[in-house]
Amino acid sequence: MRENQVYAIVDIESTGGNIENDRMIQFACVLLENGEILESFDTYVNPLKSVPKRIQELTGISPKDVKEAPYFEDIAPVLYSMLEETIFVAHNVGFDFQFLNEEFKRVGFPKLTIPAIDTVELAQVIFPTSNSYALQEIVEWLNYDLDRPHNALFDAEATAFLLNRMDEKLQTLPLTTVEKLAELSSYCIAETHLFFEHALEIMKNAPKDLSEDLVIAEGIALKDPSKNSNYLNESRNTFYPETSSGKTDFFDDSYLKRTTQEEMMDTVYQYFSKPEKMDGLAIEASSGLGKSLGYLFPVSFIASSKSPILISTKTTILQRQMVEETLAYLDRFLPLPLKVASVKGKYHYLSLANFEYKMKHVDLEDIESLFCMRILVWLTETVTGDLDELGAGGNNSHDFWTDIRIGQTDIPIQSIEKWTDLDFYHRAQEALKHAAIIVTNHAFLVQDWKKKENSLFTNVKKILIDEAHFFPDVVQDAATETISYNSFISIFKRFGTIEKENSIIATLYALSKRKVIKEYQVQSIETNKVLFESEWEAFIDYWLDQLNIPIEKNSRVIKWQENSVEFSQLSLPLKKTVKELTRLVYEIAYVGNHIVQKCLEATEQLSSSELFNILMFNDFLEEITDNARAFKTVFDQSCHGDHSWVSYYSKNPSVTFRFNRTSLFMKDKLLHSLERYSHVLYTSSTLSYNQSIDFFKRQLELDKLDFVELISSYQYEKQTKVYLPDKQLAVKESTNDDYLVYLTDSIELLAKEVDDNVLILFRSIESLQKVYHNLQNRKSLADKLILAQNISGTKSKLIKQFKKNSNALLLGADTFWEGIDLPGESLKIVIVTRLPFDSPELPTVKMRHKELLTHNQNPFIQDTLPRAVLRMKQGFGRLIRSEKDKGILIILDSRYVDSSYASVFQQSLPSGVKIEQLPLEVISESINEFLKD
Known part of the structure; x- marks a missing residue:
């Protein structure tokens, strides 16, 4: 100032x-x-x-x-x-x-x-x-x-x-960064730019040396990779503390001793310590046990750069939490820093070359200048270049964020090469060569398995799969090719037009005028692009018409729809259309690649802006070629055993339309990839069903899998209550509207006298949204914050709002049944509106059931019921996360106690938990008594 x-x-x-x-x-x-x-x-x-x-x-x-x-x-x-x-x-x-x-x-x-x-x-x-x-x-x-x-x-x-x-x-930032912030700040609201200009005046009058951990490249200050590399001497002279007292002594007072967690530590250590090839091991660790530390602590004593251990978890968010929280905590106590590498898909990383170009060509009156300012400051802090580190404040739908994410091409151009040693994705790959612990996510791991060459994890022989109950479905997703309406349209849109200055098409025409490339080549690109877009629109419209898909633009309820379709039995006109669409894309790619090659042979005739656009054009050509291959695979006529379907959002089906096809051959091939490892450890809070691991084994086609169940020491009989209303609506005998009114009335009665947060779990997004609108009109709930999935914001925003409040209702489905952590006061009451069975009409469910029927197995017993029970276990697991937590589960589905399979659901609860059937009014009164006792 x-x-x-x-x-x-x-x-x-x-x-x-x-x-x-x-x-x-x-x-x-x-x-x-x-x-x-x-x-x-x-x-x-x-x-x-x-x-x-x-x-x-x-x-x-x-x-x-x-x-x-x-x-x-x-x-x-x-x-x-x-x-x-x-x-x-x-x-x-x-x-x-x-x-x-x-x-x-x-x-x-x-x-x-x-x-x-x-x-x-x-x-x-x-x-x-x-x-x-x-x-x-x-x-x-x-x-x-x-x-x-x-x-x-x-x-x-x-x-x-x-x-x-x-x-x-601001005063601690490098002078070059503050200079650029001042240059870019004219976009800022009112006279906010003065704050940067005043700071610059002060810094110029009293210049400071550049911080030792920073380096300046092309006028951009960023962390010096040579100061942040973790390639240190490997010798440790530290032995794993096998006794409980040894573990306690290893940490400080922040360590919370848990007997079951220490049992997990010892089990993991013993498994990975054995030199011979081992059968797989599954560890079921109860919610709140401290699972991450339970396996990362022993792994840190075993893993080395010569024998790294790969850890895969469900999402990139959990991946980041593992590195920044649990591993960072462990690092405080280890005598030498952990050599950890975290790797994600290329799209997650900032391309320094692209960012440099963006900053040089940014319009100072455009919001992109504000985005550039954020990146400049972040570059002085980030070691990874992972754009997921950036918090709120950005418009992620803006083209800017796509432009700076597109990774380097493999073309040896000077403007790209100067960034090679600093490039974040390149550094992430280099870190893998020296890492003892490699952290990734399920989707990236399985995609790496699909590579025929250049696999990143070839030297890994030991692997730990966390949140393993998700893993079979991730494998199935990876075996599924998907092509959407936007797969091609979004890329062609980014080609721009001849009228749009500095667009790719405008650049190509300018180069043709200077005879760098042929004008007929540019015309071919544009003509085929226009033809494809027209054919593609007509192709999508045909499917919408054939499937009688209505457009519900004014509906308050947004539904995700899926319809099974047999792509291997297309009509002759459709086959011709598929062939023509494929031809047009490949023609664009063929001519485009010739243009790129010609331009790279004449780089001295290209400005930096033109060169950048040519490199972008090359990336786009690769992307549409990959999409063309996926399109051909989806509509392949020869694979009759595969499963195919279309999906879309009801509110805007044409723009959200997708074609999907799961290859059974690819699924089997991916599952066989597990055989390459000498040690495979699976862990989750929900792996067993009906006191057996057989369902999980079947999903991964495993013959042998050892199983260890770690039971929590929580006193569930004192910490939890499970209630069911003694009188419930007979769902099969009532209309959908009556059922929704019953749900609304029940939730209102249960929640109106409660002063605690309530999580309400649905299986149907449509039902969720209708109940949400009904609850909004109930006067007795006027003082409560009511949040709903797909209506009130993103999942992370909803959870953040929910945690901040103490009198909120959160209506969720799908991912809200699991993978969310709401400890202590954040959540004490969970209401399950209906047992979480998968809809038998979903194509993915039909696919699984069709496979079981071919082997003369009962789909309900072998698939539908186990999945529902495991999901209920996850829902219950949202409640008790510590020894001090108290929680109530209320189930509004009588099948939990009066169906032929009720005992299987009930056995999934921890021992000691009692189920009580009472009138709704009594349950409402009992809630406050129990929670405040």
Whole structure:
């Protein structure tokens, strides 16, 4: 911040967000100079209108507070004189500054014309990895305790803290980074650019040496890879502590001793320590046992760069958590740093070459300049270049994020080669050669198995598969080819047009005019592209028409639909269309590759912009060629045993339309890849069904698999309750509308008197959305936050909101049954609306059942029932995550107790858990008694 300049950090509370019609109810200002608070001003304001109840609840400001407060016209002279020589600062300055000026105008004062700075945009740039830029969350992330959010004075003080922290952070950045931030900052709202310009002035007057862990390349400062490589001496002189006391002594007071976790540690250590080839081992570890530390601790003593251990987990998020949390925790106690490599698909990594080009050609009046600013700061922090590290604040649907992700081509061009040693994906691959522990995700692992050459994990002989209950389905997904409407359209859109300056097509025409390439080649590309797009649209429309798919644009309920289709029995006209579409794509790729080759032979005639577009063009050609191969595979006429189907969203079927085909041959081939390992360990909280591991073995086609079950020491009989209503609607004998009303009434009755968060699990997204809209209209639930999957935001956003509240309802399906961690006060009540059986109409389910029938097996007994029971175990596992947790499971499906298979569901509960059938009213009363006891 500028020396001796007074910054006025302002926060306003109002009756609402309408600048013209709403009125101020509280004004607070903190005057800051040279990082120190000079004085604070705070007052309620009489708005001369009622304060809505939701505003009272949000701010804590009562009608009495404002009734006795001064009118705005009474305080306007004081505010105006206080602010007129300052720089105005607010968190979301676009609202506060405009609202205040509107109030000044209303009482006859001129508008303030002082500079205004927005701390939201500043935080997005200066703290690029924060997961939220809401004031309370960003300052808490910076370890500031905001006691009373939405109180103007407390918010203004928190914003002053944030401004100081951002100024401090900015001063630590390299001069070259701050210079570029100042250059790019003209896009920023109001005069926010001044913050960067003032910092630059200070830094130029007192330059500092570049930090030792940074390096500058092409004017961009980033972490020096030579300072962050983990290729250290391997000798350890440390032995695995086999006794319980030895393990306790190894850690500090943060270590929570769990007998079952230590049992897991010993089991994993003994298994991987044996030199001979072993049968597979499955370990079922109860929820809350501390599974990750349970296997990573022993692995850290066994793994070496000569004999690495590969660990695969379900998602890239879990992969990152493993590296940044559990492995980082372990690293604190080990005598030498762990040599860990985490690898994902190429798309996750920043391409420095592409980013450099983007930054040089960015429009300073476009949001891309703000994105570039975030990346510049992040590059001084990131070691991996994994774009998933970036928090909120970006528009991931913007083309910018795709442009900077596209990896390097293999073409040896000078503009690309200069980044080779610094390239993040290249560094991730190099780290694999030296790593003792390699962390990846199931999808990437299985895709690596599909490679005929250049596999990344060829030297790995030991593998641990975490969240293993997901793994069979991931294998099946990898054996499924999918081609969507957008597979081709999105790429061709990025070709641009001749009218769009600097687009690929415009570049090609410019090169043809200079005789670098032939004009007829460019015309061929464009003609075939137009023909393909027209044929492709007609092809999709044909399928929509044949399947009688309605377009439900105004429906509040969004459904994901799947229909089985036999692609191996196409009509003759369709076969011709498939052949023509394939020909057009291959023709574009053939001519395009000739153009690329010709351009690379004449690079001296190309500008940097043209060269970049040619390299992008080459990447796009590879992508559409891969899509053409997938398209041919999906419509292959010879594989009659495969399973094929179409899928789409009901709200916009044409744009979301997909063709899918699962190859049974590929599935078997992928499963056989497990045979290449000497040790394979599977672990999950739900592997056994009906006290047996046979179902899991069948899914992976395993003949031998040893099994260890680690039972939690939690006192489930004291910590949990399971309730069923004694009277329930007979679902098969009632209409769907009656069933939805029954669900709504039951949930309302159970939740309205409860002061705790409730997770409500569905199997049908359609039912979920209809019940959500019904609950929104129930007055007894008006004070509750009601969240719903696919309606209220992304999964991560929903979970974050749910955790922040203590009186919320969260309606979820599918992934909400498992893989979410809501410990302690976050979740105490789970309501299961219906037993989680898969719909027999889903093509993927039909495929599994068809396979079982060919072997004379009962699909319900061998597939549907085991999957539902395991999903129920996962749902129950959301409740108890520690010895102090208490939780209630309520099941609104009578089949749990009165069906022929009820005992199988009930046996899946931990021993000691009792099931009670009571009237709904009694259950509602019992909930609070049990939780508060």
